[in-house]
Amino acid sequence: MSDPANAGAKALFLKAAGIAGDFRARLGEHLHKPSRDYAASLDAFSGELPDFGPPMDEVLEDLAKRAEPGLHLMAGPRFFGWVIGGSHPIGVAADILTSAWSQNAGNHIATPSASAAETIAAGWMLDLLGLPPECSVGFVTGATIANFTCLAAARGAVLREHGWDPDSRGLFGAPPINVLIGDDAHTTVFSALQFLGLGHDRVQRIATDDEGRILREAMQRALETADGPLIVILQAGQINTGACDDFSALVPLAKARGAWVHIDGAFGLWAQASSQRQALTAGVERADSWATDGHKWLQTPYDCGYAIVRDEVAHRRAMTIAASFLPVSEGERDPSHYVPELSRRARGFATWAILRHLGRKGVADLVNRACASAKHIAAIVSKEPGIAVMNEVVLNQVVLRFGADLTADEADALTDRTIAAVQSQGVIFAGGALWHGMRVMRISVTNYQTDADQAGIAGQEIIRAYRAARSSTTD
Ligand SMILES: *Cc1c(COP(=O)(O)O)cnc(C)c1O
Numbered sequence: 001m002s003d004p005a006n007a008g009a010k011a012l013f014l015k016a017a018g019i020a021g022d023f024r025a026r027l028g029e030h031l032h033k034p035s036r037d038y039a040a041s042l043d044a045f046s047g048e049l050p051d052f053g054p055p056m057d058e059v060l061e062d063l064a065k066r067a068e069p070g071l072h073l074m075a076g077p078r079f080f081g082w083v084i085g086g087s088h089p090i091g092v093a094a095d096i097l098t099s100a101w102s103q104n105a106g107n108h109i110a111t112p113s114a115s116a117a118e119t120i121a122a123g124w125m126l127d128l129l130g131l132p133p134e135c136s137v138g139f140v141t142g143a144t145i146a147n148f149t150c151l152a153a154a155r156g157a158v159l160r161e162h163g164w165d166p167d168s169r170g171l172f173g174a175p176p177i178n179v180l181i182g183d184d185a186h187t188t189v190f191s192a193l194q195f196l197g198l199g200h201d202r203v204q205r206i207a208t209d210d211e212g213r214i215l216r217e218a219m220q221r222a223l224e225t226a227d228g229p230l231i232v233i234l235q236a237g238q239i240n241t242g243a244c245d246d247f248s249a250l251v252p253l254a255k256a257r258g259a260w261v262h263i264d265g266a267f268g269l270w271a272q273a274s275s276q277r278q279a280l281t282a283g284v285e286r287a288d289s290w291a292t293d294g295h296k297w298l299q300t301p302y303d304c305g306y307a308i309v310r311d312e313v314a315h316r317r318a319m320t321i322a323a324s325f326l327p328v329s330e331g332e333r334d335p336s337h338y339v340p341e342l343s344r345r346a347r348g349f350a351t352w353a354i355l356r357h358l359g360r361k362g363v364a365d366l367v368n369r370a371c372a373s374a375k376h377i378a379a380i381v382s383k384e385p386g387i388a389v390m391n392e393v394v395l396n397q398v399v400l401r402f403g404a405d406l407t408a409d410e411a412d413a414l415t416d417r418t419i420a421a422v423q424s425q426g427v428i429f430a431g432g433a434l435w436h437g438m439r440v441m442r443i444s445v446t447n448y449q450t451d452a453d454q455a456g457i458a459g460q461e462i463i464r465a466y467r468a469a470r471s472s473t474t475d
Pocket residue numbers: 083141142143144145186188189237238239264265266267293305
């Protein structure tokens with residue numbers, strides 16, 4: 001009864017592992033840019049859908065050949081674009097098994113192992129992040145959906161306190177919710193608010209300082225006039241500067257007004273895992289919910305994020321229907337009760353494997369190494385006249401502006417030319433951003449392989465690109 005497809009599975013998986021291993025072995029040598037753009041990639045993938053296609057091993061080799069030229073080396077040691085984790089090999093290997101095991105990790109009866117791995121990994125994570133052990137954790141696709149999940153719990157809790165259950169009755173006729181959020185919050189938090197019917201524009205944006213941190217007096221004023229259901233959204237790790245809000249001051253202020261306090265800590269919450277960085281996030285554990293990513297600083301493969309909620313019942317009520325939000329059988333976890341999906345990937349295996357491999361000190365080292373590398377890059381480039389480091393490098397993010405001695409328009413243009421020069425060379429990858437009205441280069445050190453040597457190469461490459469852009473006349 002054995003299917004020929006299954007008979008060939010082992011050889012096929014070994015072939016896939018070989019291709020994957022070869023790709024990873026070349027990470028340090030390859031250019032940090034794709035050699036094929038989108039249009040060329042479309043050409044590479046195009047073709048008629050066949051009635052019956054070639055054998056599996058041919059398709060696999062063909063896929064790799066067509067895909068690899070159009071890949072960015074996001075797992076590479078000198079990829080500094082956006083905030084992108086490197087998919088640690090142990091996580092990838094665990095993820096290969098996860099795919100092969102083919103578990104639909106909706107509930108613990110269907111897949112006891114997947115539920116158990118999540119339970120244990122969740123406990124380890126709360127410990128590492130210094131969050132209350134009673135929190136519930138949903139393993140979601142990323143921080144966007146983690147923010148969504150946490151804010152859904154917040155929405156339900158603050159409205160029920162005012163006699164309205166939005167999870168059963170919806171929002172029409174509900175008392176309006178006041179949402180206070182920092183002016184430099186991540187765009188995906190506004191997306192989450194949009195999905196929740198809270199609107200991305202009806203929130204009250206609170207003024208921030210040069211680093212993107214909420215100004216305490218501005219928050220205090222907003223809190224004084226806010227009445228009714230109230231959600232306050234703070235941030236650990238501003239996307240450009242890496243700065244964290246002053247949780248020790250802001251969380252108690254907001255809680256005193258009865259607010260649900262939510263933290264977007266997509267990458268910055270991991271400062272908690274390092275004794276050298278914890279001061280940045282002091283007081284963060286007093287909030288009500290936290291969103292963070294696995295696929296950024298923790299280096300899990302995509303897609304992986306965590307929705308962490310102090311009040312488990314609020315968390316479950318927001319994500320499940322009927323009476324299933326009531327704690328059922330003590331100690332048995334149904335993963336789907338904490339996330340928007342039913343059928344879902346067993347994300348806990350990769351998280352468990354990474355935490356088990358790195359351990360407490362390994363995660364702290366990962367965080368410290370990235371922060372030290374960011375500081376190293378900033379130190380190298382700041383010696384070059386005309387390059388300005390625009391942020392306090394407190395975490396893993398560096399914001400650079402080129403032509404600090406020129407007019408604002410000239411500096412914008414020179415910054416864009418420097419970014420283009422860096423990208424065309426492909427020794428490193430870094431992208432651009434708009435920061436408080438200025439064009440900047442954003443460096444995010446979020447890869448497990450980036451160390452002092454790689455940071456040194458990056459610093460020199462940025463200077464080289466800047467000099468080339470500065471001496472070129474095309475502006
Ligand atoms: C990346 C990021 C998000 C969104 O996370 P995804 O994993 O991309 O969904 C939210 N907030 C901050 C601060 C981020 O850096």
